Amino acid sequence: MKLKPGSKDGIRSVIICPTRELAAQTTRECKKLAKGTKFYIKVLTKELARCGNFEKIPCDILVSTPLRIEVAMRKSKLDLSRVEYLILDEADKLFELGFVEQIDSVVKACSNPSITQLFSATLPESVEDLARSIMHDVVRVIIGKKNSASELIEQKLVFVGSEKGKLLAIRQSFAESLNPPILVFVQSKERAKELYKELAFDNIKADVIHADLNQLQRENAVDNFRAGRTWVLIATDVISRGMDFKGVNCVVNYDFPESAAAYIHRIGRCGRAGRSGEAVTFYTEEDKPFLRNIANVMEASGCKVPTWILDLPKLRKKKHRPHRDSISTLPEDDAE
Missing domain, CATH: 3.40.50.300 (P-loop containing nucleotide triphosphate hydrolases)
Known part of the structure; x- marks a missing residue:
């Protein structure tokens, strides 16, 4: 809703997911929400990460796993300097060992995001503290009880x-x-x-x-x-x-x-x-x-x-x- 469709300013939103299956699902749901608009939403595949020319490929929202976006930044010189929204899905998983260095690279590459958002059904205090170190004017929104299962x-x-x-x-x-x-x-x-x-x-x-x-x-x-x-x-x-x-x-x-x-x-x-x-x-x-x-x-x-x-x-x-x-x-x- 915040991004204007049809812009040619390059990638303006990045969504990071811990698995390929979740990245594919997120891309599919984003395309449903953007139906009828001129948004270009892409999931970062292995081929695109290694040899994609992102200057010629229209893309407003890029969905990726941590490893693939790191490969794309290194091999395809992916430019994330115009990113306005950085979204980390299953944030506590992304901040675990094995992911945290890749996430750190992405955060640095998104040099001036307006908003960084973290989503997860579980968010331990250690992850909250780490998140606060990279976020400004932090607001925490909890739906239901914190770190709990559905009553259904x-x-x-x-x-x-x-x-x-x-x-x-x-x-x-x-x-x-x-x-x-x-x-x-x-x-x-x-x-x-x-x-x-x-x-x-x-x-x-x-x-x-x-x-x-x-x-x-x-x-x-x-x-x-x-x-x-x-x-x-x-x-x-x-x-x-x-x-x-x-x-x-x-x-x-x-x-x-x-x-x-x-x-x-x-x-x-x-x-x-x-x-x-x-x-x-x-x-x-x-x-x-x-x-x-x-x-x-x-x-x-x-x-x-x-x-x-x-x-x-x-x-x-x-x-x-x-x-x-x-x-x-x-x-x-x-x-x-």
Whole structure:
């Protein structure tokens, strides 16, 4: 609304997203909002980043991941000096190690933005302090409760004992009440592959998305899930942030989330736009010490939590990413 369409002054707004999937979704939604105007909105692809001539390519709003825009600035001499609006989506993720240097380069290249905006469902104080160091006249807007989940999501904790117990529990759940579309989150790409092979034997229309897939495979996995051709999508946290799938009924945390923030983002894929949703989190003996972190989120959003969980001691350690036994029950030849 603030940018005037049809300007030939170069890129005037940059939106940074942590994943390619979220960048593509953001571009698509921006084009919907700008329909009927002369806005040029582009997502920064690998080819465009490496050899794009941005002086000849009309672009008002550029959407990118941190790495690609850094490559474009270095190889294509991308000029961001006229940027008026710099937007960091999933800002706390972008300020994590691995991203922060790239973000710093972008902030410096946008030498005179009128407004810098940060968006996220979770924003710890450390990120707020960092944001204040690069922003002027800061205003914080919170919709709902800070760092909390939607009250429209029914949240459950299910004790499964062991890795074998998880597989039994998800198979039993699907056999009794498969209500697609369903998102299943696991800890790593190796575990995503294993669980996909297990569910492939159950005649469930399942698919998987992880970082080892190429761009086309990842896009197909997302598109098939959106179109209803896939009922169950097994995923790592690569799609836990910001991705908007219409009508997801249930999120299953097959592997316990590594933090309260990861939990909030994962289950936030359901219960969107006024719809109700369900989130089921499996936990084993080794996950028990970290239950308190998730239980606090559940209680804050109005869910009933057993008192023994709330009485667990608080942990200073925020991240929980243990080594887990293999999911696969298949013979090695079949698993390969």
